[in-house]
Amino acid sequence: MTGTRQPVLSVRELNVDYGTGDGAVHALRDIDLTLHRGEVLGLAGESGSGKSTLAYAVTRLLAPPGVITGGDVLYHPREGAPLDILALTPAELRAFRWQELSIVFQGAMNSLNPVHTVRSQLTDVLKAHRPGMTRPERDTKAAELLALVGISADRLAAYPHQLSGGMRQRVMIAMALALDPEVVIMDEPTTALDVVMQRQILRQLVRLREELGFSVVFITHDISLLVEFSDRVAIMYGGRVVEEATAGALYRDARHPYSHGLLHSFPALHGPRRELSGIPGSPPHLTAMPSGCAFHPRCPKAFEPCAVRVPFLGHPEGEEERTVACWLHHDHDHDH
Known part of the structure; x- marks a missing residue:
């Protein structure tokens, strides 16, 4: 690590x-x-x-x-x-x-503005947050960002529809990294x-x-x-x-x-x-959460406290690097 x-x-x-x-x-x-x-x-x-x-x-x-x-x-x-x-x-x-802190959204490859070039969308971020940069500096930085994600600088002039899905996704990642x-x-x-x-x-x-x-x-x-x-x-x-x-x-x-x-x-x-065993049933709807441990209606190992008490997130015995919220690994006779 x-x-x-x-x-x-x-x-x-x-x-x-x-x-x-x-x-x-x-x-x-x-x-x-x-x-x-x-x-x-x-x-x-x-x-x-x-x-x-x-x-x-x-x-x-x-x-x-x-x-x-x-x-x-x-x-x-x-x-x-x-x-x-x-x-x-x-x-x-x-x-x-x-x-x-930056975020790359779900479905990010559709987040690019279809009527602007890749260059203008990358340099807009720099213009807003780095007002001291000159236009040539912004263009150079935009080319560097594309190179980081494995796209050649000649694609700066392209519009999103001229790029594949994978390329658009990488442009979004480049944008997320624009300000380090x-x-x-x-x-x-x-x-x-x-x-x-x-x-x-x-x-x-x-x-x-x-x-x-x-x-x-x-x-x-x-x-x-x-x-x-x-x-x-x-x-x-x-x-x-x-x-x-x-x-x-x-x-x-x-x-x-x-x-x-x-x-x-x-x-x-x-x-x-x-x-393949998979998991039976479906995830609970937030408007109708089960009592106790939310997973207990689908759990093959559920036992007596699971339906009644929400398990706390704690370390199983002897495992400092792991936390788990499950009564199988905690003493359920005591409140946490």
């Missing part, structure tokens, strides 16, 4: 609701996560588990009726005191986004691309992370991608983190039955053929 274990982003007890009052839906509950400097933190879970909501809450891009109802999101600069992202004014937020941010959040950035292109873009991203030293939160429902490209992985279900561990530890020995189900729902490329 390239991280020095210094935190760069820490989320504490984050809660998000959609709507207010009695009709409010709890989309995120008590999220605790730390992103360390220089690492790739993967975030996995089925649709509706809260992954994108978390990305939008952290970046303050949550659209109404989404409301942050509690918790802290702290950004730790290389020097100076931590910054409370949730307390930034609109002007401070504008300066902070893209410069310290410390943190890049990628929300399912490769979903619409074929598998070969996905891996190509992610390899490029990992190489850039090593070159430029930024940290990545990589959100996807494809856990096989996360295991391959992340340093640590957090698994979400029903608006909570249910397990967090290093990618290797999670792959070798997932402790939460949901993590285990996710890992066993895609075929192994090597070794003996095994039956």
Whole structure:
């Protein structure tokens, strides 16, 4: 791992609701996560588990009726005191986004403006945030950014429709890196691309992370991608983190039955053929969450406390590098 274990982003007890009052839906509950400097933190879970909501809450891009109802999101600069992202004014937020923290959205390859060239879209970011740059300097920087993501400078004059899906996606990644941010959040950035292109873009991203030293939160429902490209992985279900561990530890020995189900729902490329088990049932709807552990109606190992009590996210005995929210691994006779 390239991280020095210094935190760069820490989320504490984050809660998000959609709507207010009695009709409010709890989309995120008590999220605790730390992103360390220089690492790739993967975030996995089925649709509706809260992954994108978390990305939008952290970046303050949550659209109404989404409301942050509690918790802290702290950004730790290389020097100076931590910054409370949730307390930034609109002007401070504008300066902070893209410069310290940037985001590549889901379906990003359709986020480019169809009537502007690649050059004008890359240089607009620089014009807004680096007013001291001259036009030739902006053009040079735009060409450098494209080179970073493996696109030749002659494509600067192209319009988005003249680029393939993979190229447009890489232009969006170049844009996210334009101001040398410390943190890049990628929300399912490769979903619409074929598998070969996905891996190509992610390899490029990992190489850039090593070159430029930024940290990545990589959100996807494809856990096989996360295991391959992340340093640590957090698994979400029903608006909570249910397990967090290093990618290797999670792959070798997932402790939460949901993590285990996710890992066993895609075929192994090597070794003996095994039956795919998958996960029975469907994810819960946020308006009708089960009591106790949200996963218990689908869990093959559910037992007496699971339907009644929400398990806490804690370390299983002897495992300081892993946290899991499951009564199989905690003493359920005691309250936490």
